[in-house]
Amino acid sequence: MHVVLVLDHAHINGGQAKVALDSAVGLRQRGHRVTVFAAVGPIDPRLAACGARVICLGQDDIASTTNKLAFAAQAIWNARAAARLEAELTLCDPRDTLVHVHAFAKALSPSIGPAIRRSGLPCLYTMHEFFLVCPNGGFYEYPADRICHRTPMSAACLTTNCDARSYPRKLLRVVRHLGLEHVAGLPGLFRHVVTISALQERVIAPLLPPRTVFHRIDNPISVERQPPERDGGGDFLFVGRISTEKGAPIFAEAARRAGIRPVFVGDGPSAAELKARYPEAVMLGWKTGPEVQALMRRARALIFPSIWYEGQPLTVYEALACGCPVIVSDACAGREAVEDGENGFWFRSGDAGALAAHLTRLSDDGLAARMAERAYERYWSAPLSVDVHLDRLEQVYGLVMREARPVPHPTERPGLRGAAPAGP
Incomplete structure (x- = not known):
């Protein structure tokens, strides 16, 4: 199959990107075609080495930008990312392509939603954090140092400063979330949502459409099997x-x-x-x-x-x-x-x-x-190995693909089979 992985960063800058990019390499090694679509470079050299196709827009995130005002506009609605993703997905064969979104909140923005919807391709979203349902992404009040139990985007939510930096930044995230819900329609777009813990599913399930299907896929752990070395003592x-x-x-x-x-x-x-x-x-x-x-x-x-x-x-x-x-x-x-x-x-x-x-x-x-x-x-x-993670990914991908209604390739004429696939 052809898997299009969508995420903010084309390099490992944390656990979220590591899981996505490790899966990209693993899927290629298992014979799948992989396209990585990201906003922020540099590009992980393993992607070229394994033969994955990479589209990196070379944009900034909040840590690298020198123009805060321009980045604020990008964070709310990244028009360039939307146009480039739509152009890329138009080239994909709907018979074998699936779009898997890992991250959008740090650079890509909710603008990716209409592009995915118009493509008609089957898609799913991994909930590494909570940005799909919570404006600040964490259900956490930073100034008060406590978990937030308010309903996202309610009056109580809107009037509470929960941001780690300032209330104006919270309002910026509120504007982005309005676009996420009412323009991009992301909660309704992703019928299939991957969760990484039972607690996470309990928190988000009441906030997503009833038709949402949840899939548990644990993140892989990269640890060499060696027994503990402690002989008494230990920190x-x-x-x-x-x-x-x-x-x-x-x-x-x-x-x-x-x-x-x-x-x-x-x-x-x-x-x-x-x-x-x-x-x-x-x-x-x-x-x-x-x-x-x-x-x-x-x-x-x-x-x-x-x-x-x-x-x-x-x-x-x-x-x-x-x-x-x-x-x-x-x-x-x-x-x-x-x-x-x-x-x-x-x-x-x-x-x-x-x-x-x-x-x-x-x-x-x-x-x-x-x-x-x-x-x-x-x-x-029962180790959480990369192979176990990939096995489960393939299982869920297969389910999502089977559920999707087959659509003829736009370049395929009646009676003509075997149109050339897009990408390497």
């Missing part, structure tokens, strides 16, 4: 963006109460303040993937205290694959990977005292060793 480890919504301050406070040394891998807006307030904290900065996994194999536990929903936090699964127990907030999707009391613990979200109690419990070497063994064995009994 309590935090890995990721050091920020309030990720719960970093909660871990630092809980560690102090439990009398243990917190170790942070990563960086973020809360790092300097935490180091000043908790001088006992060890700040290692960002590390490479293999370095992080080596730290996890020697750690006593990973602490994942996020106070917002998350999607499918890959760090949690990566830790379990390394034989590292996980202590996780009960408000986030990471709890789905942890069986409380078996391969880690849940704790009440935002409660430093509850987290401190589990840190104290897991200071017991025997318990830590048993949990490490269970974490390792449970993960590797």
Whole structure:
């Protein structure tokens, strides 16, 4: 089949792009034709190496733009992306082409919707975050540091400043969401929606049309199978963006109460303040993937205290694959990977005292060793490998294609078969 993958970035700049681009390479290796349509470069060199077709518009995102006003217009409605995508999809054979949208909110904008609709091609959307239903994409009030339970685009939503930067930026996102709903019609366009956690589906299902079909496809985890290396001892480890919504301050406070040394891998807006307030904290900065996994194999536990929903936090699964127990907030999707009391613990979200109690419990070497063994064995009994991810993708793609009504190719005359396919 021919898969058109639509996303903001043509290179890996986070988990969302990594999943999309890894799948592009994997699908090519399985013999499918792949087109990657993206707004922002540079282009991942693996795409050319595997023979994928790439259309990259060379546009900016919010981090790279030098003209905030021009980017605001692009973020609301990217006319160039719409025209280029429509031209590309016109060339595709509807008998074997499927459009899979991974991301639009950072550069492409909702303008991709009419282009996909007019093409008539079967399509689906992966819900890496919540931009399809929530203006700020996270159901999170940044100024108040709490999950938002308001109905998106309701009066209560519109009058609440939930943006991480400012209320005018929230209003910009509201304008974009109006276009998403009433001009692009994205919620109705994507009958098939891929989710990456059960929590995510529970949150979004009431906000999408009743005809929506949900498909669970776990993100792949890239971890080499090696047993844990810890022989007694081991650090309590935090890995990721050091920020309030990720719960970093909660871990630092809980560690102090439990009398243990917190170790942070990563960086973020809360790092300097935490180091000043908790001088006992060890700040290692960002590390490479293999370095992080080596730290996890020697750690006593990973602490994942996020106070917002998350999607499918890959760090949690990566830790379990390394034989590292996980202590996780009960408000986030990471709890789905942890069986409380078996391969880690849940704790009440935002409660430093509850987290401190589990840190104290897991200071017991025997318990830590048993949990490490269970974490390792449970993960590797059903690993989230790239092949498992691709198998599930192909299964869902096949279902979506079979549901779509066959449409004759526009260049095919009656009685003529075998029109040349588009793309490499």
